Amino acid sequence: MSILSKLEETLVCLKAGRVTLSYPAEAKPLPEKFRGRPIFDASKCTGCAGCANNCPAREILVYDVCQEIRILKYIGLRCTYCGRCADLCPEKAITMSQEFENGTDKIGDIQQRLELFMSTCQRCGRCFKEPSVLEQLKMKGYRFDDLQNERWIFRSQARLEGDAVVDDVKIELD
Amino acid sequence: MWKNLCQKMFGRSLWVYHANSGGCNGCDIEVLNSLTPYYDVERFGIKLVGSPRHADVMLCQGPAMRSTAQALKRAYDAMPAPKLVFAIGSCACGGGVWFDSYSVIGPVEKIIPVSYYVPGCPPRPEAIIYGVAVALGLVDKKTAPVQCKEPELPIPRYHPGELRGQGELVVYEKAEKV
Amino acid sequence: MIGMIAGGLLNVGLVLLVAPLAQGVLRKITARIQSRQGPPLLQPYFDLLKLLGKEDIESGEVPGMQRFAAYLSLATVLTVACLVPMGLSAPMNGAGDIILLIYLLTFCGICTLLAGLAAGSTYSLVGISREMMSMIALEPLFVIALVVGAVHTGSFRLNTVLQGSVYSAGSSFPWSGLIMLGVMLLSFQAFVQRVPFDISEAETELMEGPLIEYSGPKLALFKYAQMAKLIVYSALFVTLFVPWGAGLAFPAGWLFFWLKLSGLVLLVTVVAATHARYRIDQALRFFAGLLGVALVALILASYGH
Numbered sequence: 282m283s284i285l286s287k288l289e290e291t292l293v294c295l296k297a298g299r300v301t302l303s304y305p306a307e308a309k310p311l312p313e314k315f316r317g318r319p320i321f322d323a324s325k326c327t328g329c330a331g332c333a334n335n336c337p338a339r340e341i342l343v344y345d346v347c348q349e350i351r352i353l354k355y356i357g358l359r360c361t362y363c364g365r366c367a368d369l370c371p372e373k374a375i376t377m378s379q380e381f382e383n384g385t386d387k388i389g390d391i392q393q394r395l396e397l398f399m400s401t402c403q404r405c406g407r408c409f410k411e412p413s414v415l416e417q418l419k420m421k422g423y424r425f426d427d428l429q430n431e432r433w434i435f436r437s438q439a440r441l442e443g444d445a446v447v448d449d450v451k452i453e454l455d
Numbered sequence: 456m457w458k459n460l461c462q463k464m465f466g467r468s469l470w471v472y473h474a475n476s477g478g479c480n481g482c483d484i485e486v487l488n489s490l491t492p493y494y495d496v497e498r499f500g501i502k503l504v505g506s507p508r509h510a511d512v513m514l515c516q517g518p519a520m521r522s523t524a525q526a527l528k529r530a531y532d533a534m535p536a537p538k539l540v541f542a543i544g545s546c547a548c549g550g551g552v553w554f555d556s557y558s559v560i561g562p563v564e565k566i567i568p569v570s571y572y573v574p575g576c577p578p579r580p581e582a583i584i585y586g587v588a589v590a591l592g593l594v595d596k597k598t599a600p601v602q603c604k605e606p607e608l609p610i611p612r613y614h615p616g617e618l619r620g621q622g623e624l625v626v627y628e629k630a631e632k633v
Numbered sequence: 634m635i636g637m638i639a640g641g642l643l644n645v646g647l648v649l650l651v652a653p654l655a656q657g658v659l660r661k662i663t664a665r666i667q668s669r670q671g672p673p674l675l676q677p678y679f680d681l682l683k684l685l686g687k688e689d690i691e692s693g694e695v696p697g698m699q700r701f702a703a704y705l706s707l708a709t710v711l712t713v714a715c716l717v718p719m720g721l722s723a724p725m726n727g728a729g730d731i732i733l734l735i736y737l738l739t740f741c742g743i744c745t746l747l748a749g750l751a752a753g754s755t756y757s758l759v760g761i762s763r764e765m766m767s768m769i770a771l772e773p774l775f776v777i778a779l780v781v782g783a784v785h786t787g788s789f790r791l792n793t794v795l796q797g798s799v800y801s802a803g804s805s806f807p808w809s810g811l812i813m814l815g816v817m818l819l820s821f822q823a824f825v826q827r828v829p830f831d832i833s834e835a836e837t838e839l840m841e842g843p844l845i846e847y848s849g850p851k852l853a854l855f856k857y858a859q860m861a862k863l864i865v866y867s868a869l870f871v872t873l874f875v876p877w878g879a880g881l882a883f884p885a886g887w888l889f890f891w892l893k894l895s896g897l898v899l900l901v902t903v904v905a906a907t908h909a910r911y912r913i914d915q916a917l918r919f920f921a922g923l924l925g926v927a928l929v930a931l932i933l934a935s936y937g938h
Contacts, residue, residue, distance in 0.1 A: 385586075
């Protein structure tokens with residue numbers, strides 16, 4: 282490896298100048314379909330909970346206060362910004378915004394909580410539910426998740442009291 | 456006087472130790488990206504060091520797994536005070552999509568106290584630099600909890616048959632409370 | 634008497650002030666060569682101040698030796714700074730001889746070994762074994778350079794040897810001086826512990842090797858010693874091998890000396906930024922070759938060339 286090759290290397294790198302993006306001052310433009318944080322629009326949401334059923338990280342929790350009021354809570358801790366909820370929503374109430382600057386010191390800053398008055402059928406006045414009778418049989422009472430402890434409750438073995446089925450695993454540290 | 460000076464210098468030169476406790480390495484690559492010339496994070500004085508005893512900040516990626524929980528706790532205890540912990544990526548912030556798996560204990564904060572969270576899967580290098588800038592106090596944070604409430608109950612229900620026109624106004628004759 | 638001590642203290646103060654600045658310039662130029670904006674120039678000062686404000690955790694096998702090694706390493710480098718002329722005439726009225734200088738410089742390296750032994754972890758033990766091997770290969774090169782100067786002038790005193798005496802080879806062309814200049818230039822990076830030869834410490838392969846268990850103020854002492862070594866060794870090199878212009882009157886001679894020193898620091902930076910680190914066996918083979926050449930120079934010097 283001769284001296285000249287090293288000098289050539291130095292000159293090539295110096296010719297490139299300074300390529301650093303001085304980030305908080307200037308930002309690089311994002312690609313078009315970039316998926317940042319999901320934003321929930323309460324005015325368009327009908328409360329069907331399709332997003333909650335399909336979130337792979339179980340990030341959206343649903344709690345029915347009574348027949349017509351449903352609380353949807355997006356916790357945001359484990360959201361992987363996959364966009365499934367936005368793809369599914371029949372009313373297009375969820376948009377994957379382009380915000381990625383989500384650094385914060387309190388994890389509760391990312392949550393979004395919607396209290397919805399559900400749409401009711403014009404004829405019978407009841408809220409929209411599962412269409413087939415078999416699906417209705419599977420639901421024991423109302424859908425609820427443990428909002429206080431931000432825990433998703435498995436539907437098949439759920440009980441109305443709100444016990445979680447899976448305990449926290451204990452580890453021994455010496 | 457010396458103590459104040461030394462404490463003020465803490466924000467100007469943060470030495471970072473990188474600890475991956477079971478992640479997929481996506482966030483690792485984004486952290487290393489932020490050390491490359493394009494996003495150069497060394498202009499803030501941040502340097503990558505090899506030993507937790509030299510470091511001020513521990514960047515944690517990956518959820519806390521049963522196998523690495525002890526090692527993570529020991530690395531945290533080895534850092535000298537004052538120290539900060541950054542949880543980078545959705546796995547470290549909340550367990551990610553693996554939060555209920557058999558080998559995952561949960562988010563990193565079940566083992567060590569976390570000071571700053573940078574969610575994302577993986578977070579862009581700009582998002583990581585933004586999180587560091589929030590920690591240093593250079594910028595304000597851009598997130599706040601959002602809550603949408605419906606109007607107060609009880610909401611009266613109106614049947615179309617009860618509507619009467621009175622001049623320009625539309626009057627409801629019978630309001631039935633729900 | 635007072636002038637003697639003041640001269641020595643002035644040298645120490647200068648080294649303490651300038652060493653972090655030299656390191657800052659080194660980091661900035663390395664960053665520019667890598668096409669990025671680097672840290673601010675005063676960054677090493679911030680680093681040292683921050684380290685002084687951290688908690689001091691005493692750990693490892695022998696905490697007492699850990700303390701001892703940290704204080705000694707900076708102390709020996711500063712003692713060498715008292716003996717080396719930095720632009721003015723030799724401080725302390727030219728006290729000391731080259732044996733003292735060699736002893737003190739080797740002692741710096743031994744402090745690193747003590748630090749690694751005190752930690753006792755696997756990484757630090759591997760680090761100090763590599764440091765020992767490279768010290769065994771390196772110190773003779775510097776010793777031979779000083780001895781060539783001593784052979785030419787016939788005395789071991791520092792103020793005669795350190796005035797460019799390697800070139801004063803009687804009447805003939807100074808072959809031995811030039812050979813030693815080449816040898817020292819090629820191995821200079823190893824003395825100041827920079828890439829490509831910083832095998833023992835500050836490398837990500839070994840988690841910083843011997844310094845692995847240091848935290849807070851003691852780490853600041855070690856880092857300061859490393860930065861000061863660059864200035865002290867450069868000053869030694871300049872007075873030994875680049876003596877031209879040292880006889881000028883006070884402001885010009887002094888400024889010229891610092892100009893020569895910064896040229897050497899720049900050379901170290903550029904070489905450090907463009908090379909990769911050598912493995913220990915490659916480095917030892919390199920030094921062994923250089924040792925052979927240096928012995929030839931010594932033989933030539935003893936015959937008057």
